[in-house]
Amino acid sequence: MTHDMRDTALTDLRTGFAGGVxxxxxxxxxxxxxxxxSMIDRRPAVIAQCGTERDVAEAIRFGRENGLEIAVRGGGxxxxxxxxxxxxxxxxxRRMHTVVVDPGRRTVRVGGGAVMSHLDRAAEPYGLxxxxxxxxxxxxxxxxxxGGSGWLDRRFGLASDNLLSVELVTADGRTVRASGxxxxxxxxxxxxxxxxxxxxxxxxxxxxxxxxxxxxLLMWRPEAGPEVARTYRGFMESAPDEVGGGLIYLTAxxxxxxxxxxxxxxxxxxxxxxxxxxxxxxxxxxxxxDMDHDAEMITELSYADLQCMLDDPPGYRNYWSAEYLASFxxxxxxAFCARAxxxxxxxxxQHVLFPQGGAVARGPGDHPIPWRxxxxxxxxxxxxxxxxxxxxVRRWAHDVRADVRPxxxxxxxxxxxxxxxxxxxxxxxxxxxxxxxxxVKAEYDPGNVFRLNHNIRPR
Numbered sequence: 001m002t003h004d005m006r007d008t009a010l011t012d013l014r015t016g017f018a019g020g021v022x023x024x025x026x027x028x029x030x031x032x033x034x035x036x037x038s039m040i041d042r043r044p045a046v047i048a049q050c051g052t053e054r055d056v057a058e059a060i061r062f063g064r065e066n067g068l069e070i071a072v073r074g075g076g077x078x079x080x081x082x083x084x085x086x087x088x089x090x091x092x093x094r095r096m097h098t099v100v101v102d103p104g105r106r107t108v109r110v111g112g113g114a115v116m117s118h119l120d121r122a123a124e125p126y127g128l129x130x131x132x133x134x135x136x137x138x139x140x141x142x143x144x145x146x147g148g149s150g151w152l153d154r155r156f157g158l159a160s161d162n163l164l165s166v167e168l169v170t171a172d173g174r175t176v177r178a179s180g181x182x183x184x185x186x187x188x189x190x191x192x193x194x195x196x197x198x199x200x201x202x203x204x205x206x207x208x209x210x211x212x213x214x215x216x217l218l219m220w221r222p223e224a225g226p227e228v229a230r231t232y233r234g235f236m237e238s239a240p241d242e243v244g245g246g247l248i249y250l251t252a253x254x255x256x257x258x259x260x261x262x263x264x265x266x267x268x269x270x271x272x273x274x275x276x277x278x279x280x281x282x283x284x285x286x287x288x289x290d291m292d293h294d295a296e297m298i299t300e301l302s303y304a305d306l307q308c309m310l311d312d313p314p315g316y317r318n319y320w321s322a323e324y325l326a327s328f329x330x331x332x333x334x335a336f337c338a339r340a341x342x343x344x345x346x347x348x349x350q351h352v353l354f355p356q357g358g359a360v361a362r363g364p365g366d367h368p369i370p371w372r373x374x375x376x377x378x379x380x381x382x383x384x385x386x387x388x389x390x391x392x393v394r395r396w397a398h399d400v401r402a403d404v405r406p407x408x409x410x411x412x413x414x415x416x417x418x419x420x421x422x423x424x425x426x427x428x429x430x431x432x433x434x435x436x437x438x439x440v441k442a443e444y445d446p447g448n449v450f451r452l453n454h455n456i457r458p459r
Contacts, residue, residue, distance in 0.1 A: 006066070010046070013062045019051035019095050032092065033084060035073075036137070037318040039390075040081030044071070046089040050113075053201050056091060057173040060199070063089040064171075064449060071452045072199050075115045075139020079320045080418035082195075082452045091199055093141070101126060106208065107164060112201040114140045119205075120304035127211040129303040131159045136307040137314075141200050146415035146454075147192045147369045149377075151244040151306065152210075154358030155275045158372065160191040161363045162206040168198035171449040175201075189440040191367040192429065194414065195453045196437070197444045213303050214281040215245075216272040218288065219252060219295035225268040225337040228291065229353070232270050233328055235287045241358035243284060244273040249340035249351035257297045266345045267295075268337075273306065312348050312383055317390065319382040321397045322416035324374035325407045328353070335403040336378060342396045348383040349393065351400065368433035371411035378404050379416055414454040425454045435459070 014021050022029045023046055032047050045068060048059035063070040069088030076083040084090060093113030099122040100109045106128060110119050117136035123129055131152040133143050148159020156162065165179035166187070176198065178187040189197055220228055232247050252258050252267035270288055274281035278300045282289065301309075325332065340351045354377045363372055371377070380400040382393040414428040426434045434456065441448070442458035 009062065009066055013046075013048070013058060017048075017051075017055055017058060019055050019092075020049040022047040022049065033090070034314070035076035035078070035081055035083050036314060037079055037081055038315050039317045039319075040084055042081065042084040042086040044085050044090045045087050047092050048089060049092045049095055051095045053167070053169055053175050056093075056169045056199050056201055057175070059089060059091045060169060060171065060449070061173055063091075069452065070449055072195055072450065074113055074141035075137060075143075077138045078142060078418075079318050085452060093199070093201070096201060099123075101128065101207070103128065106206065108205050108207055110140050110203045110205065112141045112199065112203070116140060116143070116307055117304070120307050123207055124302055124304045126207075127209055128207040129156075129210040130162050130205050130207050131156050132303075132307055134307075135311045136304075137311060140203065142195065143415065144203055144205070145190055145192075145194050145200060147367075147372075147413060149354075149356075149360070149413055149415075151213075151273045152275060152303070153360045154244050154355070155241045156208050157359040157363050158369065159205070160367065160369070161359070163191065164204040164206055166190050166200050166204075167202045168200040170198040171445045171447060176444075185440055186444060188367065189437050191364075192369040192433075193437050193440070193456065196441055196450055196456045198450065210275055210303055212277055212300055213306050214274040214276065214278050214298070214300045215306055215309065216274075216281065216285060216289065216298040217269060217296070218272075218291070218293045219258065219262065219267045219269045220293050221262065222249065222266045222268050222340065225249065225340060226333055228268050228270060229333045229337055230330070231291055232288060233333070235285070236355040236357070239355075240284060242275040242280075244275075244355070245271040246355065247353040249337075249343055251343075251346040251348070252295070255297070258295045262294060264346045266340070266343060268340070316348060316383040316385060317387070317393075319390075319393050319397055320380065320416055320418065321401055321420070322377055322379045322412055323401050323404050323408045324371045324411050324413070325376040325378060325404060326374060326409050327407055328376045329407070332404055332407045336400075339396070339400050339403050342399065344382070344384055344389055344393055344396070347385070347389075350379075350381045350383075352379045352381055353377070354379060368429040368437055370430035370433065371409065371413050371428075374409045374411065377413070377416075425456070428454060429456075
């Protein structure tokens with residue numbers, strides 16, 4: 001296509017477009033193409049800031065007619081930068097962030113461009129919540145469509161377990177509704193299948209009463225790590241569903257509750273989140289709270305405030321991975337704790353063990369989420385600033401995975417990883433589910449228009 005033809009096509013796109021259309025050189029273009037992971041620096045030919053479903057359909061049409069690769073942006077939180085394309089078109093949903101709570105029915109309708117803070121703050125006045133991630137800046141769309149694991153999943157199930165319906169625009173520009181009654185095979189695929197099937201413009205989710213949560217963060221010097229890990233393991237093996245959290249190696253923050261000689265150094269921590277009040281949490285978490293520890297912060301707060309507590313500022317370089325474990329025996333404890341010594345310190349990077357179980361494990365077994373039965377997940381989560389540390393952080397994340405692989409189930413939550421090859425994508429769904437998903441893909445996106453994701457090729 002010639003430059004003049006492209007200009008004519010852009011003029012046609014802008015005509016009647018409710019949102020905005022940006023191209024290189026526009027004043028807000030560079031800001032609009034920033035994503036959470038600062039390692040990602042791509043320059044789309046067009047950023048279509050959609051305001052309506054019609055805008056989404058027009059942006060898809062424009063991309064297809066002009067041979068442009070299509071990326072879909074919600075929160076822009078994908079570690080692999082799947083929300084951006086080099087030289088293609090970004091369907092940017094951030095203007096479509098309306099949240100409408102129905103407190104009587106305990107449901108919420110969420111726009112495709114909303115982030116978790118939009119949802120959490122809208123539900124908070126009613127004492128309601130649903131499973132979100134572990135920070136407030138994650139896009140609701142990518143999170144839910146990938147399955148959705150977070151602080152509340154042991155209590156209320158994965159985010160996708162709370163999914164009631166989805167509206168999406170398909171590759172041919174149609175608006176389709178999927179629910180248990182409408183397009184049920186597509187609805188099944190949207191429980192973990194990601195953005196492979198269209199652009200999700202709204203979600204309806206189930207809410208749950210949750211007026212207050214409690215968080216306890218305890219810290220130790222790193223040499224205490226193996227003992228702490230074994231105690232934490234025993235605690236979580238019998239903990240009620242209300243308990244979430246994790247075992248975390250991190251850089252101790254310069255906070256008042258942290259001894260001055262620990263701040264800025266490697267520390268071992270246990271975060272206990274509890275879907276309930278302070279005294280209940282203290283009673284339940286006594287095995288952990290009674291351990292001698294070096295630092296402590298315990299607070300009762302709203303779920304929306306908990307979601308913001310561990311937010312990282314934008315602008316960091318990011319590299320993540322994960323392994324799901326069938327068990328966490330003493331040799332795994334030793335391997336996990338020993339590798340924490342390679343964590344980049346000081347930095348916001350974290351070397352994490354999250355518990356599963358509870359409502360996650362009891363959830364629907366037929367969804368394309370083979371990792372839900374694993375009791376543990378190891379998640380190396382690299383955030384850093386200096387490009388000179390890129391290789392060190394990548395190597396650490398790979399080594400963490402290799403260390404715990406003897407206990408791995410082989411399955412993986414794809415929202416926790418970047419581009420790690422097709423075998424890992426298949427592992428994220430399970431081979432039988434992957435074949436079934438490919439058939440759904442062939443029905444709704446036979447040309448694989450939506451391929452900037454953990455891609456399922458149509459078959």
